Amino acid sequence: xxxxxxxxxxxxxxxxxxxxxxxxxxxxxxxxxxxxxxxxxxxxxxxxxxxxxxxxxxxxxxxxxxxxxxxxxxxxxxxxxxxxxxxxxxxxxxxxxxxxxxxxxxxxxxxxxxxxxxxxxxxxxxxxxxxxxxxxxxxxxxxxxxxxxxxxxxxxxxxxxxxxxxxxxxxxxxxxxxxxxxxxxxxxxxxxxxxxxxxxxxxxxxxxxxxxxxxxxxxxxxxxxxxxxxxxxxxxxxxxxxxxxxxxxxxxxxxxxxxxxxxxxxxxxxxxxxxxxxxxxxxxxxxxxxxxxxxxxxxxxxxxxxxxxxxxxxxxxxxxxxxxxxxxxxxxxxxxxxxxxxxxxxxxxxxxxxxxxxxxxxxxxxxxxxxxxxxxxxxxxxxxxxxxxxxxxxxxxxxxxxxxxxxxxxxxxxxxxxxxxxxxxxxxxxxxxxxxxxxxxxxxxxxxxxxxxxxxxxxxxxxxxxxxxxxxxxxxxxxxxxxxxxxxxxxxxxxxxxxxxxxxxxxxxxxxxxxxxxxxxxxxxxxxxxxxxxxxxxxxxxxxxxxxxxxx
Ligand code: GLN
Numbered sequence: 001x002x003x004x005x006x007x008x009x010x011x012x013x014x015x016x017x018x019x020x021x022x023x024x025x026x027x028x029x030x031x032x033x034x035x036x037x038x039x040x041x042x043x044x045x046x047x048x049x050x051x052x053x054x055x056x057x058x059x060x061x062x063x064x065x066x067x068x069x070x071x072x073x074x075x076x077x078x079x080x081x082x083x084x085x086x087x088x089x090x091x092x093x094x095x096x097x098x099x100x101x102x103x104x105x106x107x108x109x110x111x112x113x114x115x116x117x118x119x120x121x122x123x124x125x126x127x128x129x130x131x132x133x134x135x136x137x138x139x140x141x142x143x144x145x146x147x148x149x150x151x152x153x154x155x156x157x158x159x160x161x162x163x164x165x166x167x168x169x170x171x172x173x174x175x176x177x178x179x180x181x182x183x184x185x186x187x188x189x190x191x192x193x194x195x196x197x198x199x200x201x202x203x204x205x206x207x208x209x210x211x212x213x214x215x216x217x218x219x220x221x222x223x224x225x226x227x228x229x230x231x232x233x234x235x236x237x238x239x240x241x242x243x244x245x246x247x248x249x250x251x252x253x254x255x256x257x258x259x260x261x262x263x264x265x266x267x268x269x270x271x272x273x274x275x276x277x278x279x280x281x282x283x284x285x286x287x288x289x290x291x292x293x294x295x296x297x298x299x300x301x302x303x304x305x306x307x308x309x310x311x312x313x314x315x316x317x318x319x320x321x322x323x324x325x326x327x328x329x330x331x332x333x334x335x336x337x338x339x340x341x342x343x344x345x346x347x348x349x350x351x352x353x354x355x356x357x358x359x360x361x362x363x364x365x366x367x368x369x370x371x372x373x374x375x376x377x378x379x380x381x382x383x384x385x386x387x388x389x390x391x392x393x394x395x396x397x398x399x400x401x402x403x404x405x406x407x408x409x410x411x412x413x414x415x416x417x418x419x420x421x422x423x424x425x426x427x428x429x430x431x432x433x434x435x436x437x438x439x440x441x442x443x444x445x446x447x448x449x450x451x452x453x454x455x456x457x458x459x460x461x462x463x464x465x466x467x468x469x470x471x472x473x474x475x476x477x478x479x480x481x482x483x484x485x486x487x488x489x490x491x492x493x494x495x496x497x498x499x500x501x502x503x504x505x506x507x508x509x510x511x512x513x514x515x516x517x518x519x520x521x522x523x524x525x526x527x528x529x530x531x532x533x534x535x536x537x538x539x540x541x542x543x544x545x546x547x548x549x550x551x552x
């Protein structure tokens with residue numbers, strides 16, 4: 001099943017001029033509008049860096065690490081794809097240069113090239129083509145949309161663009177190139193300039209590739225004059241140049257694309273019959289809620305991956321932010337989200353009092369020591385002041401540490417991630433992880449991906465999910481130490497979610513009578529929250545936050 005059936009269609013999305021203009025959202029939106037025509041779509045992301053996956057990169061470096069069901073650690077764009085398509089993507093839908101090169105080098109070491117000289121072209125390029133075709137075959141979709149990361153002219157994505165060119169030759173009529181470009185409006189001129197896009201198309205032409213469609217990103221809509229100029233200079237039909245001005249909400253992009261008939265244009269080029277007229281109603285209803293939320297609910301995220309130089313980078317928690325927003329919108333409110341630096345609560349303990357203005361507090365996933373005591377103080381404050389609290393992975397582990405120290409009387413309790421000599425290791429390394437860490441075998445070796453979890457009937461978690469067995473995605477090396485479970489439960493902490501064998505504590509909560517919402521999960525539920533399917537635990541957390549707001 002490694003080859004796509006004949007006639008499978010491909011759309012390659014490449015970037016012109018510069019990065020950071022929303023190529024990922026453009027690709028996700030393109031997938032959305034095609035899916036709205038009744039076609040089955042899979043979206044593939046190519047990251048040209050040499051990391052074998054995104055798991056070893058610091059979030060301030062490259063944004064959030066998005067984990068798939070399979071456990072593959074990928075780029076945050078994969079999260080946008082899944083959210084827009086409302087569909088789980090497979091491990092074959094993601095690739096990096098490192099992944100491709102590694103597979104080629106492994107084959108070479110196994111003598112699989114039969115003594116040949118192994119080269120970037122054709123061998124690495126062929127390996128890329130195989131991956132594109134495998135993604136198409138395994139997805140069982142009508143169209144595979146591939147976003148090639150980086151910008152035209154980069155050294156590092158050249159082989160991927162060349163692979164796409166070969167695909168165009170091999171699958172005549174079944175391959176479309178879309179260039180997402182940028183048209184600056186320099187403030188000194190006040191005029192939109194087309195020249196950088198013309199250059200980008202020339203650069204793409206030098207690879208032997210002609211774009212069929214240009215998505216013209218800019219602060220402003222594209223006017224007729226510039227559209228015609230681009231058409232003539234870039235040899236692209238004027239109607240195939242799509243105006244893509246900045247928007248308040250990324251969820252408006254699919255509808256904007258359809259104003260310029262993008263799905264029709266793409267299907268015409270691909271000679272594919274739509275199965276229905278565009279059905280974006282449910283999506284439009286959701287997009288309207290983004291603009292119409294009434295009243296704010298104030299959520300504080302106590303984390304650490306915010307600063308890069310003078311800039312605040314919320315990308316590190318992208319899925320958490322989106323998950324909060326989906327649950328707020330569906331309950332008719334807007335979430336006002338503040339970034340709270342955990343380290344500040346550590347250095348200035350009195351500062352934690354500021355948390356009383358929040359309707360809900362989240363401690364998201366994280367690693368290492370920075371700001372740990374600050375996070376624990378924030379959790380203590382939320383527990384004592386009955387502020388709804390939601391702990392995600394590290395946030396669940398630290399909720400357990402806080403409870404152990406301050407309620408169960410286990411002085412000096414900690415996670416062994418921070419303190420190997422703690423008298424009470426309430427969070428300890430997963431047994432299968434010990435050897436991996438000792439060998440410095442860090443890449444792709446955490447407990448990753450989807451695992452099932454049984455819920456205690458009548459618990460907050462079980463009532464929120466409405467099911468007794470659930471499945472969530474994971475990314476961790478530590479767990480609640482089984483030796484402390486009884487002691488913690490005897491003092492009131494409820495482990496309401498456990499792995500089916502009963503060994504692993506997946507969800508911790510306090511009973512409703514004790515606290516309106518104090519719940520932590522070892523998993524990352526934010527990875528499965530979708531605009532059209534908000535996550536049940538986020539829904540319950542936001543509901544508790546709205547209740548607190550109402551009481552104020
Ligand atoms: N650092 C913790 C662990 O490895 C939590 C990980 C996370 O929050 N994703 O178990």
